[in-house]
Amino acid sequence: MHLVHATVLAGECVLPLVPALAATFPGAGLRRGSTVVVDAGAGVGAGAGAGVGVGAGVGVGAQGAVSLALLLATGASGAGSWCAVVGVPDLGLVAAAELGARLDRLALVPHVEPRQWVTVVGALLDSVDLVIAHPPAHLRDGDARRLTARARERGTTLVPLRPGRAWSEGADVRLTVTGSRWEGPGAGDGHLRSRRLDVTVGGRGSAARPRRLQLSLPVGAVGAVGAVGAVGAVGAVGAAFAGADADRLPDGPIERIRTAG
Amino acid sequence: MTRTLAVWCPDWPLVAAGIGPDVPAAAFHANRVIACTSAARAEGVVRGLRRREAQGRCPELVVEHHDPARDARAFETVVGAVAAFTPRVEVTRPGLCALATRGPSRYFGGDEALAARIRFAVDERLAGRCGCRVGVADGPFAATLAARRDLIVAGGATAAFLAPLPLRLLDEPELVDLLGRLGIRTMGAFARLPASEVTGRFGTVGAAAHRLARGEEDRALASAVPRPDLAVQVALEPPADRVDTAAFAAKSLADGLCATLAAAGMACTCIRIEAETEHGEELSRAWRHHRAFTPAAVAQRVRWQLEGWLAGQQQCGCLPAEGCPGGSACPNPVGGTTGGLTLLRLVPEEVDPDRGRQSGFWGGSTEADERAAQGLARIQGLLGPHAVVTAVLGGGRGPADQVRLVPWGEPRLPARPGPGSPTADGGAGAAVATGAGAASPPRSRSSARASVVRARSARPGTRVRTSGRSPSPTEQPTWPGRLPSPSPAVVPVDPPPVAVVDAAGVAVGVTSRSLPTNPPARVSIDGGPWEDIDTWAGPWTADERWWDPTDRHRRARLQVVLGDGRAYLLSLEGGRWWVEGVYD
Numbered sequence: 001m002h003l004v005h006a007t008v009l010a011g012e013c014v015l016p017l018v019p020a021l022a023a024t025f026p027g028a029g030l031r032r033g034s035t036v037v038v039d040a041g042a043g044v045g046a047g048a049g050a051g052v053g054v055g056a057g058v059g060v061g062a063q064g065a066v067s068l069a070l071l072l073a074t075g076a077s078g079a080g081s082w083c084a085v086v087g088v089p090d091l092g093l094v095a096a097a098e099l100g101a102r103l104d105r106l107a108l109v110p111h112v113e114p115r116q117w118v119t120v121v122g123a124l125l126d127s128v129d130l131v132i133a134h135p136p137a138h139l140r141d142g143d144a145r146r147l148t149a150r151a152r153e154r155g156t157t158l159v160p161l162r163p164g165r166a167w168s169e170g171a172d173v174r175l176t177v178t179g180s181r182w183e184g185p186g187a188g189d190g191h192l193r194s195r196r197l198d199v200t201v202g203g204r205g206s207a208a209r210p211r212r213l214q215l216s217l218p219v220g221a222v223g224a225v226g227a228v229g230a231v232g233a234v235g236a237v238g239a240a241f242a243g244a245d246a247d248r249l250p251d252g253p254i255e256r257i258r259t260a261g
Numbered sequence: 262m263t264r265t266l267a268v269w270c271p272d273w274p275l276v277a278a279g280i281g282p283d284v285p286a287a288a289f290h291a292n293r294v295i296a297c298t299s300a301a302r303a304e305g306v307v308r309g310l311r312r313r314e315a316q317g318r319c320p321e322l323v324v325e326h327h328d329p330a331r332d333a334r335a336f337e338t339v340v341g342a343v344a345a346f347t348p349r350v351e352v353t354r355p356g357l358c359a360l361a362t363r364g365p366s367r368y369f370g371g372d373e374a375l376a377a378r379i380r381f382a383v384d385e386r387l388a389g390r391c392g393c394r395v396g397v398a399d400g401p402f403a404a405t406l407a408a409r410r411d412l413i414v415a416g417g418a419t420a421a422f423l424a425p426l427p428l429r430l431l432d433e434p435e436l437v438d439l440l441g442r443l444g445i446r447t448m449g450a451f452a453r454l455p456a457s458e459v460t461g462r463f464g465t466v467g468a469a470a471h472r473l474a475r476g477e478e479d480r481a482l483a484s485a486v487p488r489p490d491l492a493v494q495v496a497l498e499p500p501a502d503r504v505d506t507a508a509f510a511a512k513s514l515a516d517g518l519c520a521t522l523a524a525a526g527m528a529c530t531c532i533r534i535e536a537e538t539e540h541g542e543e544l545s546r547a548w549r550h551h552r553a554f555t556p557a558a559v560a561q562r563v564r565w566q567l568e569g570w571l572a573g574q575q576q577c578g579c580l581p582a583e584g585c586p587g588g589s590a591c592p593n594p595v596g597g598t599t600g601g602l603t604l605l606r607l608v609p610e611e612v613d614p615d616r617g618r619q620s621g622f623w624g625g626s627t628e629a630d631e632r633a634a635q636g637l638a639r640i641q642g643l644l645g646p647h648a649v650v651t652a653v654l655g656g657g658r659g660p661a662d663q664v665r666l667v668p669w670g671e672p673r674l675p676a677r678p679g680p681g682s683p684t685a686d687g688g689a690g691a692a693v694a695t696g697a698g699a700a701s702p703p704r705s706r707s708s709a710r711a712s713v714v715r716a717r718s719a720r721p722g723t724r725v726r727t728s729g730r731s732p733s734p735t736e737q738p739t740w741p742g743r744l745p746s747p748s749p750a751v752v753p754v755d756p757p758p759v760a761v762v763d764a765a766g767v768a769v770g771v772t773s774r775s776l777p778t779n780p781p782a783r784v785s786i787d788g789g790p791w792e793d794i795d796t797w798a799g800p801w802t803a804d805e806r807w808w809d810p811t812d813r814h815r816r817a818r819l820q821v822v823l824g825d826g827r828a829y830l831l832s833l834e835g836g837r838w839w840v841e842g843v844y845d
Contacts, residue, residue, distance in 0.1 A: 063827070066750040066845035082633040092842060093652040093664045094748035103652045107637050107669060111648065120640055127636020129629065180826040182844070185798035187780065191745050192798065192820050192828055192844065217747070 015129060015157055017075040018100070024201055024213055025173070030072060030130070032155040034172040035148045038072070038132075039162055040065040041178040041200065064177040064197045067217060069132050069161045070096045076157075077105040081129035086121055087112050088134050088161065099217075118143045125156045132159040139166040173203040178212075262477060264416065266362045266376060266397045267404035268343055268383060270336075272296050273356025276391040277335035278325045286323035287315055295327055329355065339393070342386040343379060351401070351482040357408075359401050361482055372397045372413055398422060400478030406430060419476035424449025431470050436463060448474040492608040493518045500539045500601030507536070507602050508564040515559035518607055528553030528615035533608040534566055539600035544570055546646075547610055548638070549670045559607065561635075565642025567602075637669045646670075658743045658803050659816070660752045660830070660842045678738055742803040744818060749830050749842025756839040757787035759831055761819070771817040771833055775802045784821060784831070786840060797821045800833070 014029025022028040030036065040063030066088070073083040073096070082105050085091055089110035097103055107128065112120050114136035124131045125147065135144075144166045151158040160167045179198030184190045197215040202208070270276060274288035274296040287297035287306055294310045304319035316322050332355035340358055344350050347365045352358045362372055369375045376395040383393040396407025398414040403423055407414050414422045426448045428437045445451050451459075452474040460468040472478055495514050501507040511534075522529055532554055535545040548554075548562045637649045650666040655675025657663035665676035761769040763779040770778040777800060783791045800817040807813050817833040818841065830842035 064845060070750060080629075082629060084637075090751050090753045092660055092748055092750045092752045092845075094654060094660050095750040096652075097654055098746050098748055103654065104673065106651065107633070108650050108652065108666065109640060109644070109648055110650065110666075112644070116643065119643065123636050123639050123643070126632075127639070128633050182796075182822045182826065182828045185796040185820055185822060188777065188797060188799070190798050192747060192822070195747075195828075195844070 015076040015081055016079040018071055020215055021071060021075070024211070026205075030076065030157050031172070032129070032157055033152040035151055035158045035160065035167065035170065036072065036173045036175065037160050037163060037167050037171040038065050038069045038175045039177070041176045064180040064195070065162050066091070067095070067099070068175055068177060068197065068199065068215075069159055070099050070101060071215075071217075072157075072159055073106060073130055073132060074100040076130045077102040080105065082107065082127075083130040083132065084109065084124045084128045086124065086131065086133040087117065087136070088132070114138075118147065121147055121158075122150055125150050125154050125158065128156065130157045130159065132161050134161045135163050135166050137164065139163070141166065145170060171203060172205065173201065176200045176202070262399045262479060263401075263482060264362045264366070264372075264397070264399055265359050265401045265404035265482065266365075266372070266379065266395065267353075267357065267359045267401065267408040268339065268379060269394045269396070269405065269408035270339060270356050270383075270387070270391050271394065272298055272391070273336065274327060274332050275325060276387075277332045277355070278328075279390075280323060280325065281390070284323060285319050285321055286325055288325040288327050290327035332356065338386050339383055342382045345382065346375070346379060349482070353401070353405070357405060359404060359482055362397060376413055399476055400473075401480060401482060402473050402478045403476055420449075420452060423474060423476050424452065428474075431473060433466060433470050436467060436470055452476075491518070491521065491612065492606060493521075494604060494606035497601070497603055497605060500603045501605075502601035504564055504567045507567050507605060508560050510605055511563035511607070512556060512560040514605065514607055515554070515556040515563075518559070518609065519554065519556045522609070522612065523615065526615055527612045529609040529612050530554070531609070531611035532559060532562070533610050534559075534563055535604075535606040535608065536567070536570075536602050537604040539603050542600075549611075550638075553613075553615060558635075562638070562642065563605070565639055569642050569645075641669060656738050656740045658740055658805065659818070659832070660744070660748045664752075742801060744801060744830070747844070749844050751843035751845040753840055753843065756832075756841055759787065759829075759838045759840050760785040761821075761831060761838050762791075769838075770836070771800050771802065775800060775817070777819075781819065781821065784823070784829075786829070793824045795822045795824045 014025075014027045014031050016022075017025060017029050025031070070091075073085075077083045078100055083101070084107045086109045088108075091108065091110075093103060093106075096106065107124075109120055109124070117133075117136050117139070121131060121133050124133075131151075144160075144163075147158060148167075148170050160171070176199065177197055178200050179196075181196045182192055183195065184193030195217050197217065199213040199215055200210055201213055202210045272282070275286050275298050278286075278288070280286045280298060282299045284298060285301040285304055285306070287294045287301050289295065289312055292312050294306060294308050294312070294315050296308070297306045297315075301315075301319055301322060304322075306315045306319050306322065310318075312324065316324075333352075336352065336355040336358075340350055340352055343358055343360060346369070347360050350358050350360050362375060366372050366375050369378055376397055380393060380395045383395075387393065394408050394411040396404050396410065396412050396414070398404040398407040398412075399416065399419040403414065403419045406426060407422065412422075424447065428440055428446055428448060428451055430448075431437055440446075440451060445454070451471065454471070456468065456471055456475075459471045463470075493514050495510050497507065497510055501510065518529070529550075530553055531547060531549045533545060533547045535543065537543050544566075546566055548566075550558060554562075641649050647668050649669040651669060651673060653665045653667055653673045653675045654663050655665055656677040662677070665674075667673050761781045761784050763769055764782040765779075766783075767779055769781045772778060781794055781797055783793055785791050797819060799819040801819075802815070802817045805814045805816070807815075814834065819831045819833070819838075820828065821831060822828045828844035829840055830844070831838050832841040833839075
């Protein structure tokens with residue numbers, strides 16, 4: 001492959017992202033070989049029930065990290081890249097499809113024993129384009145570093161999902177959900193319709209300066225995510241909403257990118 | 262042009278049905294006679310007659326239904342008798358088979374001798390149920406006509422044999438009809454027309470028919486060649502106790518196998534790797550390749566499979582466990598292998614014609630697909646074939662019902678029919694309605710449809726009793742009572758229990774009219790502390806599979822949003838609440 005591609009185009013260095021997130025990332029995409037940690041901050045679901053773990057899954061935290069990780073896979077799988085999810089047996093696949101992920105390009109390895117986790121993620125880094133992985137409780141820092149290096153070498157994006165203490169450093173981009181608000185239900189009427197996610201973007205290099213991002217995840221519009229800030233993104237969302245019912249649109253265009261501090 | 266011998270057993274459908282020639286009987290397909298006995302023929306029954314007319318001509322006619330499978334099964338005895346003379350026998354249809362005589366005739370002393378022997382062998386096998394007829398001529402078509410007359414046409418005399426025969430034997434009704442109106446009624450007359458003129462006027466169909474009439478048929482017999490046993494094996498001496506050694510042996514074995522297959526223009530898409538250890542353990546697993554196995558791919562699979570077997574599966578089987586020295590010193594290991602491999606066998610399970618492959622430039626299958634397939638197969642080798650799955654969405658009401666996990670490499674078919682991709686249910690902010698869709702079990706087809714129509718317009722909060730009517734194949738079920746989009750991003754495999762109470766601390770239930778007994782105010786997830794509910798929606802109730810007492814589910818689903826912004830999908834079944842989904 002490398003013999004054939006004498007030059008690598010800039011567009012091939014990134015995996016496509018959904019418009020709402022693209023504006024946040026340098027190069028308007030997920031750089032191949034980078035490590036993007038998706039985590040939930042202490043601000044959300046800080047209530048006592050938040051950390052209750054269920055089996056080997058990601059638990060009943062409800063902070064929004066899983067949706068955010070699925071959103072990263074949506075853009076990549078929609079463009080035909082292969083994605084894999086490791087160690088998340090309780091992933092809601094209907095939700096993944098509703099966000100726009102292509103399920104035939106989304107391989108799942110739900111149950112992995114902790115001692116085989118590194119091997120499995122390593123093998124996936126060799127073969128697919130995006131790996132979302134929920135690490136076991138006590139992942140060694142050395143293993144995390146090795147996987148980051150392997151991802152960089154193989155040009156695969158690694159997304160540690162709620163990694164706990166692992167990857168506390170060494171991530172290129174760190175997306176932390178700091179707030180989540182649902183709209184739709186009242187006192188027994190309506191149903192969940194849309195949510196706002198407050199995301200803090202941090203990391204290294206061009207992502208080093210922390211920014212705050214407000215994402216609106218509307219319901220119904222497959223493959224579309226509420227616009228944030230950029231005019232182009234708003235246009236894309238408008239197009240994606242063309243087929244959806246008007247009453248499913250988010251209530252108001254309040255999204256914008258703010259710089260923290 | 263192949264010198265061909267045809268064996269014809271007249272009225273085979275009736276012979277296969279066990280009806281003798283002296284009983285007036287006929288086999289029917291689509292209300293037309295397709296075969297009849299000679300007794301029936303004597304009464305005036307002919308092929309193509311309607312059943313009523315045939316019965317009119319011969320009132321005592323025994324009516325048999327056409328059963329091609331039975332005919333073919335019964336004909337196997339005849340084919341077996343013929344195959345004793347040559348392995349290459351073409352079964353043209355049940356009742357007629359053909360073989361090329363070149364080799365057998367020279368061996369048995371000429372066409373006449375061969376025909377006599379075959380006739381004798383087949384008659385012996387049929388034991389008087391039917392008199393077979395044998396014909397020899399140039400080409401299968403002429404040989405079939407010769408067999409009808411029990412005739413051996415000398416080599417080169419086929420055109421003269423065919424010339425007086427009527428054209429309708431060509432089995433081209435339109436062409437024969439047209440030629441008849443042009444005054445051409447025999448094969449000879451047709452054969453005398455210049456070939457180029459026939460091609461120009463009648464096209465390829467006419468040209469093919471002209472070749473038949475000239476006795477110059479060039480169709481090769483589609484004779485069945487017995488399938489060779491493709492499995493290859495190698496005995497490992499001394500026993501291979503390292504994966505490398507076994508994988509190396511597998512590589513050379515796979516080289517031979519793939520060369521054999523390639524020489525036949527075939528490719529293997531599913532291979533079974535079997536191994537035996539010195540202690541007689543047999544290990545076997547089938548591997549599927551989405552395209553075709555190459556020797557390197559086979560060797561890779563052998564390596565992965567042996568790694569999976571040899572590494573890590575071994576567990577301590579000592580009872581009690583305290584006395585075990587542990588690790589490799591354990592005297593009673595369970596699982597894994599106990600000795601080196603002595604035998605390695607590759608069995609191609611599915612072999613397809615090799616059509617080659619070409620990677621797509623845009624779309625289609627790409628190098629990335631191949632890379633992904635290889636990696637996923639590797640993980641299957643490590644963790645087992647069911648460890649790597651992809652999801653297929655189907656119909657269903659709950660978030661877990663709609664998903665079917667398919668092991669990687671198997672066909673992706675949904676568990677239940679349903680709309681291809683999930684869409685949001687209609688209905689904006691309807692107050693909890695009751696009863697509208699609570700139809701009684703459908704009594705008639707029309708009432709069943711009415712209940713479905715009512716249920717389809719149901720809004721969230723409407724109670725839906727599912728209809729027992731199965732949808733027609735073209736109609737996709739809509740799964741009324743399905744939760745509206747968005748769906749929970751986390752669906753716990755093992756749902757934790759949850760307690761739901763109202764402001765006064767009284768447990769919340771759902772009435773038979775789909776209303777909460779009291780407004781939910783606080784929840785406690787999995788025994789945790791009480792948390793306030795900010796807003797809530799529902800309940801959605803569904804009485805699923807109520808006609809099946811063993812598989813019946815009555816569920817009420819409730820969406821709750823807690824004070825700090827977390828949202829859950831709770832479901833009530835059997836008087837207890839569970840966290841069915843987490844809107845993570």
